[in-house]
Amino acid sequence: MELVVIRHTETQANAEGRYQGALDIGLNDDGVRQISRLAEQVAATLPPFDRLLASPLLRTRESAAILSRQLGLPVELAPAFRERNVGLFEGLTQAEARASYPELWACNITRRWAEAPPGGETLDETIVRVSQGLTALASTMQEERVLLVAHGVVAKVIRAVTTAGFDDFFEWQLLNGGMLSVRLSLTNGGPLHFSRPLGD
Secondary structure, three states, X not given: OEEEEEEOOOEHHHHOOEOOOOOOOOEOHHHHHHHHHHHHHHHOOOOOOOEEEEOOOHHHHHHHHHHHHHHXXXXXXXXXXXXXXXXHHOOOEHHHHHHHOHHHHHOOHHHOOOOOOOOOOOHHHHXXXXXXXXXXXXXXXXXXXXXXXXXXXXXXXXXHHHXXXXXXXXXXXXXXXXXXXXXXXXHXXXXXXXXXXXXX
């Protein structure tokens, strides 16, 4: 099956460079305009999509609702693909996080595989959750095209475990409204082929 991932379009937190994580933030006016334009382009692609999935967070649901009207597909919520929760850093800019939590910032806490800011989710936990979601999806689909509206870190994980590996995990970014296409199959018992580096 082909899985096309769209990162939700812009929120005010995106515009201000803030960590969003699990915060339930909606699109800003620019984000609504971006997804409306993108929906027209996506609706013109062939073959058509068979399913439309979205993370349950507000910004992805709003993006998916606009896509839904163009594609004529219902939105199916997919909790496995919600964004990573970054705990104490949520709602802060990098400068604010550095000033408020200097020790956490100094140890590069958001880029450690097995650690996270207090109250947050580790990258390892996020990778397991998203990978389980991909395996479940691949087990129910054959040659269909699936459109998933998700988030930046989720897109990083999907790309890493299906096609690219983890070498450039922290450098590669999917911009708001950007698209990533991957193939999923249950070869060797699952669609995933890469392991992340050991250690932090």
